[in-house]
Structures are given as structure tokens and as C-alpha cells.
Amino acid sequence: MSEIGFNAAANITRMSELRHTGNGQVLTVGLAVNPRRFDGAARKWVDGTPTFIDASVWGPQAEHAAASLSVGDRVVILGRLVTRTWTPADGPNAGKEQRRLEVVAEEIGPSLRWATAAVTKTAQRDDAAPDTEDQPV
Numbered sequence: 163m164s165e166i167g168f169n170a171a172a173n174i175t176r177m178s179e180l181r182h183t184g185n186g187q188v189l190t191v192g193l194a195v196n197p198r199r200f201d202g203a204a205r206k207w208v209d210g211t212p213t214f215i216d217a218s219v220w221g222p223q224a225e226h227a228a229a230s231l232s233v234g235d236r237v238v239i240l241g242r243l244v245t246r247t248w249t250p251a252d253g254p255n256a257g258k259e260q261r262r263l264e265v266v267a268e269e270i271g272p273s274l275r276w277a278t279a280a281v282t283k284t285a286q287r288d289d290a291a292p293d294t295e296d297q298p299v
Contacts, residue, residue: 174234177232195214195215217266222284238271246264
């Protein structure tokens, strides 16, 4: 089965707390992808409609992202799109299957287009398979 790749520069709209699950640690990041194009006739930049999407960052990278990134930061993110499906037990949608598109991040980091960053390497580097390989689909 083919996966749908995702790569974008986006702004962080919100960050969840770093959580520990049965599959490891995870950080959920809310993203806004803001398209822009140059209108040659008007000779100015025109903002498009932003797309809002959540991204999950897994494993040690989740901890690094939580320590390094903040709401409002512009990031570059690479990953794959997945559909999360669940059925709430209570509330207005109780018993109705819900679906949400989400990005599972392979890489996330600050965009250096309008910012600078100081890189600090971690003490341990794991060259094994990426953490997202074992994460839920």
C-alpha cells in the first residue's frame, strides 16, 4: 500500500504536553500551512486560505521538539498523512465514527527563513530504524 507523503513549511498553532503511551512518547503539534502567491497584475503577495492540521511527533524526537519549539514558530516538517478513526462513547457524536487527517512526522525542525537556531546535539544518537516505523497507522 502506498503512503501519502507530506512536506511543508508551517506555523505551530498549539502544542500538547509530551505524553507517554504504549508505543512510546508522543507530542501533538497543531500546524497552520499558509499558502501565498504573487499576483503579477496587482504586483503584491496574496494570502490563500490556511490549512490547519495536527502532526504527531514520536520517540526521542518528540522530547526534542517539545524542548526546542514553541507556539508561533515556523517549522519545516516531513512525514506521511494518515487517517485517525475513533468512535466517541459520549458527547454530541457518541456512537458515530469520527475521522481526522493527521501528519506522522518523520522530521520536524525550525525554519531558518526568518529565524536563527542554535543546534545542540543530544548525548545519544540512535541510527536504528525511525521511531515512526512502529507507530500506529
